[in-house]
Structure formats: C-alpha cells, structure tokens
Amino acid sequence: MFAPLWQISAGAATLIWLCIAIYRALFSPLSKLPGPTYTILSEFYLLIQEFTGKRREYIHELHKRYGPVVRLGPNEVSFTSLEAMKEIYSSGGSGYDKTEFYTLFKQFNTRTMFSTLDKGTHSQKKRFIAGQYANTNIMRSQVMGGIQDRADAFVRKCVESGKSGIDAYVYLHCFALDCASHHLFGRYGTHSIEKKEDLEMMEEQSYHDSLKSNLAQYRWPTMSEIFEKIFKPRPSPIANQYVLDSSQKLDAGEQTLIHKLQNSKDNFQQIQMAAECMDHLAAGIDTTGDALCFLMYQLSLPESWHVQDFLLKEFNDNKEKSLDELPYLDAVIKEGLRCFPPIPMSQPRYVPAGGRTIDGYFVPGGVIVSCQAWSVHLLNENIFVKGDEFLPERWLNTETSVEMNRYFFAFGAGGRGCIGRHLAMAEMKCLLREVYSRFKTRLAPDMKGRMTLSDQVISSRPLDQTCKLIFEPLS
Numbered sequence: 001m002f003a004p005l006w007q008i009s010a011g012a013a014t015l016i017w018l019c020i021a022i023y024r025a026l027f028s029p030l031s032k033l034p035g036p037t038y039t040i041l042s043e044f045y046l047l048i049q050e051f052t053g054k055r056r057e058y059i060h061e062l063h064k065r066y067g068p069v070v071r072l073g074p075n076e077v078s079f080t081s082l083e084a085m086k087e088i089y090s091s092g093g094s095g096y097d098k099t100e101f102y103t104l105f106k107q108f109n110t111r112t113m114f115s116t117l118d119k120g121t122h123s124q125k126k127r128f129i130a131g132q133y134a135n136t137n138i139m140r141s142q143v144m145g146g147i148q149d150r151a152d153a154f155v156r157k158c159v160e161s162g163k164s165g166i167d168a169y170v171y172l173h174c175f176a177l178d179c180a181s182h183h184l185f186g187r188y189g190t191h192s193i194e195k196k197e198d199l200e201m202m203e204e205q206s207y208h209d210s211l212k213s214n215l216a217q218y219r220w221p222t223m224s225e226i227f228e229k230i231f232k233p234r235p236s237p238i239a240n241q242y243v244l245d246s247s248q249k250l251d252a253g254e255q256t257l258i259h260k261l262q263n264s265k266d267n268f269q270q271i272q273m274a275a276e277c278m279d280h281l282a283a284g285i286d287t288t289g290d291a292l293c294f295l296m297y298q299l300s301l302p303e304s305w306h307v308q309d310f311l312l313k314e315f316n317d318n319k320e321k322s323l324d325e326l327p328y329l330d331a332v333i334k335e336g337l338r339c340f341p342p343i344p345m346s347q348p349r350y351v352p353a354g355g356r357t358i359d360g361y362f363v364p365g366g367v368i369v370s371c372q373a374w375s376v377h378l379l380n381e382n383i384f385v386k387g388d389e390f391l392p393e394r395w396l397n398t399e400t401s402v403e404m405n406r407y408f409f410a411f412g413a414g415g416r417g418c419i420g421r422h423l424a425m426a427e428m429k430c431l432l433r434e435v436y437s438r439f440k441t442r443l444a445p446d447m448k449g450r451m452t453l454s455d456q457v458i459s460s461r462p463l464d465q466t467c468k469l470i471f472e473p474l475s
C-alpha cells in the first residue's frame with residue numbers, strides 16, 4: 001500500500017535536489033558565468049576530479065575551452081587573468097579570506113600563519129615572522145653560511161656517486177629539509193644528506209600518500225573520524241618529535257625563527273611556536289625539493305644542455321659576484337618555477353560579503369574563487385609566448401619581463417603569498433651554482449622515473465618520486 005520509508009526519503013531528497021538545481025540554473029548569478037551546464041547543478045563532477053588527483057588538469061582544460069573565467073561548481077569559480085589575481089589575492093593588501101580548505105594545514109591542532117583564515121589575525125601573526133624571511137636577513141652570513149654548508153654536502157654526494165649517479169629526488173629533498181631546519185633551529189638543524197636518522201625524517205615527510213584522507217576531511221569534516229580509519233592520515237612522528245624538542249631549545253641562534261618567536265612581545269605559547277615551525281618545515285621541504293628536482297631533470301635533457309653551458313659561463317665570468325647578481329641563474333630558476341610550479345593548484349579564497357566584480361563578472365559573497373599557477377603560467381600566451389616551452393631567456397628581456405613578473409604566480413601573490421620565497425631562491429641559487437660550476441648533469445641510463453606532475457592536496461611532485469642523474473665532473 002504505502003511505499004517503504006527509504007523510497008519516500010529518496011524521492012523527497014531527489015525532489016529537493018531538483019528544486020535547488022532548477023533555482024541555481026535560473027536565478028544564481030553564477031549561472032551567467034562561462035562553464036559547462038552541469039557545474040551550476042552540482043559539484044559532484046569536480047569532487048570526482050579532486051579524489052582522482054585530476055583537479056588541476058580538469059580546470060586547465062575548462063579554461064582552454066571557456067577562457068579566463070570558468071565556473072567549477074554551484075559555488076566555485078576559477079580565473080587566470082591578472083585583473084582577477086590582483087583582486088582576489090592583493091586587494092586591500094592581503095586579498096580575500098582563505099577558505100576552510102586551509103584548516104587541513106593546522107599543525108598540532110593549532111592554527112598557524114598559513115592556516116589562519118581571516119586576514120586580520122593573519123597580519124598580526126605575520127608581523128613577528130616577516131622580518132625573519134626578508135631578503136636582508138636571508139643574505140646574512142649566519143643564514144647563507146648554513147645554506148652553503150648544505151650545498152657543499154650535496155656536492156660531496158655527487159662526487160662520491162662517480163659514474164653510477166644518485167637519485168637527485170632524495171638528496172634535493174634532503175637539501176631542502178636541511179636548509180629549512182637550519183633557518184628554523186640554527187645549530188639544531190638537520191643534516192639528512194649525511195645522517196641516516198635525519199634522512200628518515202625527509203622520507204617520512206616526502207613519501208606519503210594522504211591526498212584522499214585530506215580531501216575527505218576537507219569536504220566532510222564531521223565524518224573525519226570515519227575517514228581516518230578508511231584512508232590512513234599522514235603519519236609524522238619523527239618530524240613532530242624533532243620540532244617539539246627543537247622548539248624548546250633556547251640557544252638555537254639569534255638568526256633563527258625559533259629565537260624570534262621565543263623573544264617576541266606576543267608571548268607565543270610553546271605549542272604555537274612548535275606549530276609555526278612545523279608548518280614552515282613542511283612548507284620548505286617538498287616545494288624547494290620538487291622545484292629543484294623538476295628543474296635539474298629539465299636541465300639534464302639534451303635539449304637543455306646549452307642552458308648548463310650558459311650557466312657555467314655566467315659563473316666563470318662573475319666569480320666575485322653575489323648570488324643576486326647573476327641574471328641568467330635567476331632566469332633559469334624562474335623559468336623552472338613557471339613551467340613546473342611546485343604549488344600549481346588552486347589557492348582558494350572566499351568572496352567577501354556583498355559580492356565583488358571580478359574580471360567583469362559579479363560574484364556573490366561566500367563563493368569560492370581561485371587562480372591556479374599552472375593555468376596562469378601556461379594559458380596567458382600573449383605574456384608567456386611559447387608558454388609550453390622551457391625558455392629561460394624570456395626573463396632576460398627587461399621590457400617584457402616586467403609584465404611577466406606580474407603574472408608569475410609560483411609563490412602566490414599579495415600579503416598571503418609565500419613568505420619563504422627569498423629563502424627558497426637563495427637555496428636554489430646556491431645549490432645550482434655549486435653543481436653547475438663543477439659538473440654537467442645527464443639522465444642516468446637507468447633513470448626510469450616518470451616526471452609528470454602528480455597532484456597532492458595543493459602541491460605536485462614528480463610521479464615516481466625518483467630522478468636518477470649522473471654528475472660528470474667538468475675537466
């Protein structure tokens with residue numbers, strides 16, 4: 001007589017969903033934005049792309065089809081234009097507030113600068129930290145000395161490897177860990193290039209597969225306990241213990257971040273200091289490690305061997321110059337970051353209450369908007385001509401490089417862009433100068449690793465996480 005309860009519930013749910021979908025299709029301001037029709041009805045297709053690690057490529061294809069503005073779901077839009085980048089990330093200094101996506105990056109259950117959502121709280125936190133990462137501080141001998149020591153250790157590894165070569169993926173991530181930990185903890189910094197126990201920390205941080213558990217937590221936070229049982233969360237016991245211990249040391253050195261936090265007027269609690277340092281450690285390993293790995297792989301391909309020759313010439317002609325006075329080296333790194341941005345995916349923000357006009361379209365308050373470096377760098381072809389080619393020279397043209405710099409999104413933009421960019425640039429410049437003034441790099445004959453970008457939650461890494469290179473000494 002009567003239909004079972006489950007049938008009635010399913011019917012009611014379908015009816016409600018249909019009403020919402022029709023309302024969205026007819027009345028939502030987002031219905032006027034370019035994008036496939038199904039995106040105004042549901043975010044289901046976007047979720048599938050996220051969970052299968054294809055979100056970035058999917059968005060990229062939509063931009064190719066629909067242009068610089070594309071609707072991703074009933075409440076989400078992606079952009080690639082400079083106008084949108086400025087509005088979302090730099091209006092009022094720090095742009096729009098971050099979305100709950102960044103809650104995933106809490107450390108020790110504590111909000112760090114990176115995982116703080118609103119810009120007011122963020123700018124308070126940043127006040128005490130920013131000076132530590134200013135270029136003038138990075139260039140100090142105590143900071144650069146630590147980076148130089150780690151680059152020397154990397155070179156020793158290359159020399160020892162002889163004709164068999166090394167897995168550059170491993171030791172570049174070690175280098176990034178050692179430099180970041182030195183910046184945070186000075187004398188308590190790691191030496192993972194040489195010490196096995198520190199190497200284990202790098203492995204723990206870099207070889208994890210936590211994409212699905214993280215995304216599930218973000219999309220359905222109330223069910224996070226169930227998801228933790230299904231998808232294993234990223235374990236981090238070694239790094240956690242190291243950071244908790246090191247952040248209690250009172251003699252790390254006055255150039256370190258921990259010293260700065262311990263002595264700030266803000267009276268940071270112990271766990272806040274540890275969380276901040278843990279965040280910077282994590283932020284510094286894979287980004288710089290992957291950037292160097294993608295770049296050295298590219299330089300080792302036959303079509304880029306001439307770039308190695310140009311680098312060598314610049315080093316030989318400018319032996320007394322500082323790292324910041326080598327334009328070709330700078331261009332090579334920038335081009336690497338443009339072609340293989342370690343954070344190529346969307347950096348999501350909420351449109352403020354009342355809505356905003358972005359790139360000519362009115363977007364209501366509360367809608368998630370973002371740009372992804374991958375598309376900004378590859379689809380603005382009038383700015384990056386032959387954008388899919390690795391051409392460091394493009395950055396040497398002083399006229400066009402001004403505009404290219406505006407579109408350079410590898411470190412994000414505005415007040416919430418990467419605070420570690422000067423540190424990262426110094427690390428990469430130092431290492432590349434040491435390597436390419438001594439060696440030519442070539443792919444090892446047994447290098448079988450696939451270097452296609454493998455997307456994680458926000459970052460990408462080489463698919464097989466291995467990159468075997470040979471370091472041939474220059475005669």
Ligand code: HEM
Nearest residue numbers: 113114283284287288291343347411412416418419420424
């Ligand atoms: C090539 C290397 C690096 C790249 C490409 C990179 C990229 C980025 C990007 C794109 C953001 C903004 C992300 C967003 O808003 O969603 C960011 C933020 C941040 N990065 Fe980096 N990063 C690099 C290296 C580093 C290093 C070495 C450190 C520190 C040791 C660091 C620390 C941070 C921190 C703390 C933030 C948050 C800043 C804030 O919220 O104000 N990064 N980075």
